[in-house]
Amino acid sequence: MFGLPLSTTLIMGGVMLFWIVYTIVFYVSTRNWVVEDADYDTPAAEAAAAAVEGGDRA
Amino acid sequence: MSIEIIFILIYFAAVIAIGIAVSRRSSKDRAGYLLGGRSLGAPVTALRMQSTSMSGYMFLGAGGLGYSQGYYGMWFALGDLGGGVLNLSIIGRRMRKLSYLLGSITSIGYLERRYPSIWTKLIAGPIALACLFLYVLAQLLAGGQGFSSVTGLGLNVSLVVAVSIILIYTFLGGYLAVAYTGFLQAIIMVIGMLWILIATVQHVGGLTAGHRRVAELNENLLLMWGADGQFFGQWGVILGALLIFSIGYIGYPHVNVGHMSMKRPSIARTAGLWSTGFNFLFIPGAYLIGLFGLLIVPNLDNPELAIFEVAQTVLPPFAVGLVMAAIMAAIMSTADSILLQAGTIASQDLGGTLIKNLSEKAAVNISRIVILVIAIVGLILAMWQPPGVFDLVVFATSTMGSAFVPAYVCAVWWKKANTPGAIISMLAGAAAAVAAQLLGTADSYGIDPMMAGIVASTIGIIVGSLATQRSHPVPAEVLAAVEETMKVAPVPKHLVVGEDATLASQRPGDGQ
Numbered sequence: 001m002f003g004l005p006l007s008t009t010l011i012m013g014g015v016m017l018f019w020i021v022y023t024i025v026f027y028v029s030t031r032n033w034v035v036e037d038a039d040y041d042t043p044a045a046e047a048a049a050a051a052v053e054g055g056d057r058a
Numbered sequence: 059m060s061i062e063i064i065f066i067l068i069y070f071a072a073v074i075a076i077g078i079a080v081s082r083r084s085s086k087d088r089a090g091y092l093l094g095g096r097s098l099g100a101p102v103t104a105l106r107m108q109s110t111s112m113s114g115y116m117f118l119g120a121g122g123l124g125y126s127q128g129y130y131g132m133w134f135a136l137g138d139l140g141g142g143v144l145n146l147s148i149i150g151r152r153m154r155k156l157s158y159l160l161g162s163i164t165s166i167g168y169l170e171r172r173y174p175s176i177w178t179k180l181i182a183g184p185i186a187l188a189c190l191f192l193y194v195l196a197q198l199l200a201g202g203q204g205f206s207s208v209t210g211l212g213l214n215v216s217l218v219v220a221v222s223i224i225l226i227y228t229f230l231g232g233y234l235a236v237a238y239t240g241f242l243q244a245i246i247m248v249i250g251m252l253w254i255l256i257a258t259v260q261h262v263g264g265l266t267a268g269h270r271r272v273a274e275l276n277e278n279l280l281l282m283w284g285a286d287g288q289f290f291g292q293w294g295v296i297l298g299a300l301l302i303f304s305i306g307y308i309g310y311p312h313v314n315v316g317h318m319s320m321k322r323p324s325i326a327r328t329a330g331l332w333s334t335g336f337n338f339l340f341i342p343g344a345y346l347i348g349l350f351g352l353l354i355v356p357n358l359d360n361p362e363l364a365i366f367e368v369a370q371t372v373l374p375p376f377a378v379g380l381v382m383a384a385i386m387a388a389i390m391s392t393a394d395s396i397l398l399q400a401g402t403i404a405s406q407d408l409g410g411t412l413i414k415n416l417s418e419k420a421a422v423n424i425s426r427i428v429i430l431v432i433a434i435v436g437l438i439l440a441m442w443q444p445p446g447v448f449d450l451v452v453f454a455t456s457t458m459g460s461a462f463v464p465a466y467v468c469a470v471w472w473k474k475a476n477t478p479g480a481i482i483s484m485l486a487g488a489a490a491a492v493a494a495q496l497l498g499t500a501d502s503y504g505i506d507p508m509m510a511g512i513v514a515s516t517i518g519i520i521v522g523s524l525a526t527q528r529s530h531p532v533p534a535e536v537l538a539a540v541e542e543t544m545k546v547a548p549v550p551k552h553l554v555v556g557e558d559a560t561l562a563s564q565r566p567g568d569g570q
Binding site: 002004005008011018019022023026027033034037 | 129132136139140143144146147151155265266267268269270273280281282322323324326327328330331334338546547548549
């Protein structure tokens, strides 16, 4: 394909396809991560975070 | 004044203006800066990460590799394509969450809080600083060579100009400024690379015709085993080429700091999409342009200038100016990120550890002195005996990846990973990678330095941690934070330690 040897075409196409599939699977399989967003999205959480940031260090 | 230089000057002015504007906004107060530092969305997170990771190398080293070794260079590209999403998927969410729980915001400080010991910083800091120095040296060289190619000035004068601009820009911008300008520059980089690629493919008569003409020069260039077939069966070398820019990213402190600045841990999901999309548009083109450079600008003395020379041949003058400006700015964005990270490590992670009661003003001064020293020493080295950009980047990234990948991965995936294990891992990984590069194991034994380093550091953290579990158990509060990080659930507030107050001295315009 495109004037390339078969081995080069297969390696290039195979690895590229792997990364595309990996990215899609990662995106789809991590839908539940949004349950953590409540910690970071609400005004109360931001206020709490700001308070923590101004607080003592461990 | 030529149109190329006008474009470069306009672009420099625009990027610096953005840097100043963002810096002023982010430096209003400490809480604003700290919250601002954890407010980046998916596009900025992903594109900052990518533009910081690969700009200078891609326009010189990658083009040079395509020019001299043909499709063998694509092994690096194939690993690089997934480097961003791999990093985000393996440690992105967890590092964001754990850094929040442990209250750390510098990437070396994060390691020190996960593996509590002064030795963690004292070992990780110098390794990171040394590698970042070599990495920034590559960026200075890339900037100098690019500026020289566009303006026709000598390399030394170009280096001085490029380094001066980088220093001004770095002193002006804080992390947020670097992130936003990096985002913009990534977009320009994609446009620039695609523009050159399309013009190059048209110039050689299309992809198929171009490949056939290359095959007439040397059929091996279209295979993936080197110009002389020298890498055929060298699976240790091939695997190293694949790994260096795929899992290697996970060990780069200046890249990982981006995880900690995400607005939310789940940003890593969408950032993965952006990252892979950017990589597919940007990365293979660099190697392909270098390959077709053999047809367009044959017999180059310095193959690393292939993309610059090709661009000047196949693009109209105004487009050359725009593309060159983008390339220069991309190189600068990488350099300022690395310099900023090096300054942070020196002032916060090392200075704060070695010098008790370090004031904010003193920390800022240390940071700036380190940045200045690194830039000046880099400049002198580049003018005295300029090494190849590709060699420098491979040396620095192999060592950094080998030293830090297991420490960062195990920090969030393995509860038993403890301080002695992490320290042994960093030392073993760095030593093995440097030794393998100095001994030339890739040529003599077919073992890539990255492979040797990763194997050594992985064994180091496993054996070291297991052997010292009883004498050095993971502290209970760290263990609780790691266990919480492994869950996908809201964070119990009592586990949040609080931000590292020393970050205040890194706020642009603060304490000066």
